[in-house]
Amino acid sequence: MVSVAGVIGLLVIVLVNSAVTALMTRFFRVRLHTRWGSLIYSILLCPVVMVVILIVLSGVFSLGANLGSQTAVILVTVIIPLAVGITFDYFWMPAPDEVELPASMD
Numbered sequence: 001m002v003s004v005a006g007v008i009g010l011l012v013i014v015l016v017n018s019a020v021t022a023l024m025t026r027f028f029r030v031r032l033h034t035r036w037g038s039l040i041y042s043i044l045l046c047p048v049v050m051v052v053i054l055i056v057l058s059g060v061f062s063l064g065a066n067l068g069s070q071t072a073v074i075l076v077t078v079i080i081p082l083a084v085g086i087t088f089d090y091f092w093m094p095a096p097d098e099v100e101l102p103a104s105m106d
Helices: 004-031 035-060 070-092
Strands: none
Touching: 004 035, 004 070, 035 070
16 A cells, blocks of 8 residues: 555655756747757656656655556656646746846846
8 A cells, every 4th residue: 555655755756847847848948949949858858857856856855655666657757747847838838939028137
């Protein structure tokens, strides 16, 4: 059985990975001037950062539950947060070109 603390730790990992993916995707969308470049960078670089976060949170801080297999761990803690983070940035946040910026920093 999975304990309540294990489920809460797993939710923390999923939420942190989703937030990191959304922030990285936004950064790539703002900095890169190509339409496909930000998506390619997000798909290739975000999982690497998410695995590092997974190792730190589950190894050093002992968060998360035993999911039984490596495939389940990767699916729940990397693939699903990757999809949620990218979807959050592309569909909920306005495009970087649509955001009004002030003329000066005063």
